[in-house]
Amino acid sequence: MKESTNQTILFGEGPLTIESVEAIASGSKAVLNNSHAYTDKINRSVAFLERLLKEDGAIYGVTTGYGDSCTVAIPPSLVDELPLHLTRFHGCGLGEDLNPTQARAVLATRLNSLTQGMSGVSMDLLNQIITLINNDIAPRIPQEGSVGASGDLTPLSYLAAALIGEREVLYKGEVRPTHEVYRELGISPIKLKPKEGLALMNGTSVMTALACLAYKRAEYLSQLTTRITAMVSLAMQGNDFHFDEALFAVKPHPGQQQVAARLRDDLKVNRPPRNSDRLQDRYSLRCAPHVIGVLEDSLPWLRQMIENELNSANDNPIIDGDNERVLHGGHFYGGHIAMAMDSMKTAVANLADLLDRQMAQLMDYKFNNGLPFNLTGAEGSRKPINHGFKAVQIGISAWTAEALKHTMPASVFSRSTECHNQDKVSMGTIAARDCLRVLELTEQVASASLLAAFQALQLRCRTGELSMSELSQPVRDMVYNVGSQFDFVNEDRPLEQDLRRFISFIQTREWELYE
Numbered sequence: 420m421k422e423s424t425n426q427t428i429l430f431g432e433g434p435l436t437i438e439s440v441e442a443i444a445s446g447s448k449a450v451l452n453n454s455h456a457y458t459d460k461i462n463r464s465v466a467f468l469e470r471l472l473k474e475d476g477a478i479y480g481v482t483t484g485y486g487d488s489c490t491v492a493i494p495p496s497l498v499d500e501l502p503l504h505l506t507r508f509h510g511c512g513l514g515e516d517l518n519p520t521q522a523r524a525v526l527a528t529r530l531n532s533l534t535q536g537m538s539g540v541s542m543d544l545l546n547q548i549i550t551l552i553n554n555d556i557a558p559r560i561p562q563e564g565s566v567g568a569s570g571d572l573t574p575l576s577y578l579a580a581a582l583i584g585e586r587e588v589l590y591k592g593e594v595r596p597t598h599e600v601y602r603e604l605g606i607s608p609i610k611l612k613p614k615e616g617l618a619l620m621n622g623t624s625v626m627t628a629l630a631c632l633a634y635k636r637a638e639y640l641s642q643l644t645t646r647i648t649a650m651v652s653l654a655m656q657g658n659d660f661h662f663d664e665a666l667f668a669v670k671p672h673p674g675q676q677q678v679a680a681r682l683r684d685d686l687k688v689n690r691p692p693r694n695s696d697r698l699q700d701r702y703s704l705r706c707a708p709h710v711i712g713v714l715e716d717s718l719p720w721l722r723q724m725i726e727n728e729l730n731s732a733n734d735n736p737i738i739d740g741d742n743e744r745v746l747h748g749g750h751f752y753g754g755h756i757a758m759a760m761d762s763m764k765t766a767v768a769n770l771a772d773l774l775d776r777q778m779a780q781l782m783d784y785k786f787n788n789g790l791p792f793n794l795t796g797a798e799g800s801r802k803p804i805n806h807g808f809k810a811v812q813i814g815i816s817a818w819t820a821e822a823l824k825h826t827m828p829a830s831v832f833s834r835s836t837e838c839h840n841q842d843k844v845s846m847g848t849i850a851a852r853d854c855l856r857v858l859e860l861t862e863q864v865a866s867a868s869l870l871a872a873f874q875a876l877q878l879r880c881r882t883g884e885l886s887m888s889e890l891s892q893p894v895r896d897m898v899y900n901v902g903s904q905f906d907f908v909n910e911d912r913p914l915e916q917d918l919r920r921f922i923s924f925i926q927t928r929e930w931e932l933y934e
Contacts, residue, residue, distance in 0.1 A: 426442055426447050427447065427448045427450050428442055428447055428448070428449050428527070429449075429450055429451075430451050430534045430545075431451050431452030431457050431534035431536075431545075432452045432454075434729075435531050435726075435729055435730060437722060437725060439527070440527045440528060440531075440628065440632075441631060441635055443523055443527035444520045444523045444524035444628075444631075446523075448553050449527070449530070450549070451534070451542075451546060451549050457536075458542060460740070462541075462542070463740035463741060464538070464539045464540075464739075464740030465540070465541050467539075467740045468481065468612075468614055468738060478736070481501070481614050481617075501613065502579075502615055503583070503611065503616065505579075505620065506579040506580050506616050507585075509620065510573075510577070511564060512563060512573045512574055512576075513563045513564060514561050514564075515561070515562050516561055517560045517561075520632070521628060521629060522558055522559070522589060523555075524628035524632055525624055526548055526551055526557065526578065528627045528628040529622065530545065530548045530552070531729060531730065532623075533732075536732075536740070537739065538732055538734050538737070539614040539615075539618060539738035540614070540615050540618045541615070547582045548582065551581065556581070556588050557588060557589040558578045558580070558581035558588055559577060560574045560625070562852060565625060565849075566841065566845070566846060566849075567626055567753040567756075567757060567844055567845035567848045567849065567850075568752045568843070568845050569735075569751050570620060570733065570734065570751035571626060571848055572621065574848070575619055575622065578620075579611070579616055582608070582611075584608030585598070588600055614738070617735075618734050621734040622734045623728055623756060624733075626757070626848040627728050627729050627753075627756055630725045630759060630760055630854075631729065632855075633763060633851065633858060634718075634725055636862070637714060637718070637721075637763055637766070638718060639928050640714075640770055640858070640862065640865060640925075641711055641714045641715050641718070641770070642932040643865050643925060644707075644774060645681050645682060645685075645711055646681075646685065646893070646932055646933075647774060647777075648707045649682055649685035649893075650872035650873070650897065650898075651777045651781060651868075652686060652700075652704050653688070653876060653879070653890070654781060654872060654876050655700070655787060656789075657700045658697065658700050658705075659682075659683070661699075661704065663683075664679070664680070664683065667679045673716065674716030674718070675708050675709055675716060676708075676712075678708040678711045678712045679708040679712075684891065684893065686894075687891045688889045688891065701776075701786075703780065710769055710772075711770065713766050713769065714766035714769070717762060717766055721759050721762065724755045724759045727755070728756055731750065732750065733750040735747060735751050752844075752845050753848065754830065754845045756847040756851060757830035757845045757846055757847035758830060760847065760851045761830050761853075761854075763854050764825060764853055764857040767822075768819075768822040768857050768861065770861055772823060774815070774819075774861075774865060774868040775815050775816055777868065778808075778812050778868055778871055781875055782808060782812045782871070790878055790879075793806055793808050794807045794875055795808075796874065796909040796910075797911075801910070807874070808870075808871050811870075811914060811918075815864050815867050815868065822861055822864070825856055825860075826857065828850070829846040829847075829850035830847070830850055832846055833845070834846075862922050863922055866921040866925055867918055869901060869921060870914070870917060870918070874908055876898060877907050897930065904921070
């Protein structure tokens with residue numbers, strides 16, 4: 420990613436952005452607000468809880484059991500053990516583990532929620548999370564097991580376990596027992612105070628972390644799909660008047676207008692316009708701003724929903740140390756992230772579908788305005804046995820179909836769990852995981868589409884129908900960037916490794932596209 424990982428992110432002073440979480444996920448350091456005013460705020464909540472406990476106050480999750488067991492009183496002699504049991508019985512996650520980048524993002528999002536000072540946790544706990552971040556230690560967190568209400572209980576139990584020296588962590592590319600890594604680095608495990616197990620686990624931080632990472636990938640795919648569309652339009656000898664400024668002034672969705680403006684800039688060729696016998700291009704070119712614009716117009720409200728969740732105290736109960744109140748509620752419910760991720764994955768899958776339709780045109784000699792079938796670069800006697808991008812187009816269709824299949828909204832599949840205490844749940848974490856899968860599949864489609872668009876432009880240049888000097892600077896730069904890493908396909912060859920390399924370029928946002 421192009422963002423620097425040399426910055427240090429300050430927690431506990433003001434709101435964080437999606438970019439702050441991504442910076443931590445990518446290796447940036449963290450520091451905690453050390454002002455007296457902030458430290459006093461944190462300590463007041465802890466002192467208030469301790470006083471309540473001494474006065475035999477009934478505090479959910481401190482002197483009672485959890486969830487449906489909230490009517491079960493915990494004997495004073497066992498109160499200190501309760502958070503340890505909470506972390507342990509939730510250690511039942513399954514599926515693939517979050518990767519190190521995702522796990523570091525979880526550290527950032529949970530830390531930011533707890534540093535709001537409304538969760539009753541100690542400075543020692545906050546500093547322990549800082550220690551993990553700055554030593555590049557991430558908890559091993561299985562992806563599956565959260566219904567997204569009562570928060571991400573099971574996955575966040577793996578974060579809680581890491582803080583106390585249990586289970587495993589990801590360190591220097593390996594999965595290792597936490598206690599071994601701590602011993603090696605001289606880190607002491609912490610002991611959880613009575614409310615701290617619940618505060619760590621009862622929140623939306625896994626789904627929010629994944630949403631932050633998903634947002635940046637979706638934002639980049641919107642721009643990349645626009646650039647590929649410009650390349651395809653040039654290769655198809657399309658009509659650039661479909662993106663006219665006056666045309667888009669009468670349907671003024673700002674994101675859609677932005678996409679059209681980007682296409683106009685990309686399609687400024689240095690030659691007089693050529694006459695076309697096609698008054699209107701097919702929808703996958705003509706309506707590209709309308710398709711991409713849906714995502715582009717959604718990004719502002721998606722950011723608002725994700726960043727609001729990121730900067731919230733989202734566990735239960737909320738501990739108001741300043742006014743000495745314990746507030747019982749449901750802030751662990753991940754409905755906003757669920758809606759954001761269900762919406763994002765649908766908009767992103769439509770990008771895959773748009774590119775799939777563009778590629779179908781580009782490969783088919785009946786519709787591609789004179790390009791060779793399947794964009795083969797072979798000529799003469801070698802042409803009959805060469806098939807160019809034929810199989811790649813089949814792959815694009817397969818990846819697109821799978822992306823579209825994953826757009827079924829997760830948020831409507833609420834389940835009643837935990838003795839019907841959690842009888843309406845968000846499925847926010849499943850929605851976020853679905854969205855990441857749709858993003859991955861769409862990145863695969865974009866990788867293949869970019870290489871095919873490059874091949875098509877090269878074919879036009881070889882016939883003299885187009886020259887590099889005629890292209891706008893942004894498109895010329897893109898063609899150069901692709902050509903420096905990809906050889907024109909003359910003879911059939913396996914393209915898997917090329918595709919994987921360009922997927923990596925997309926995921927790391929290798930190219931600056933639009934300001």
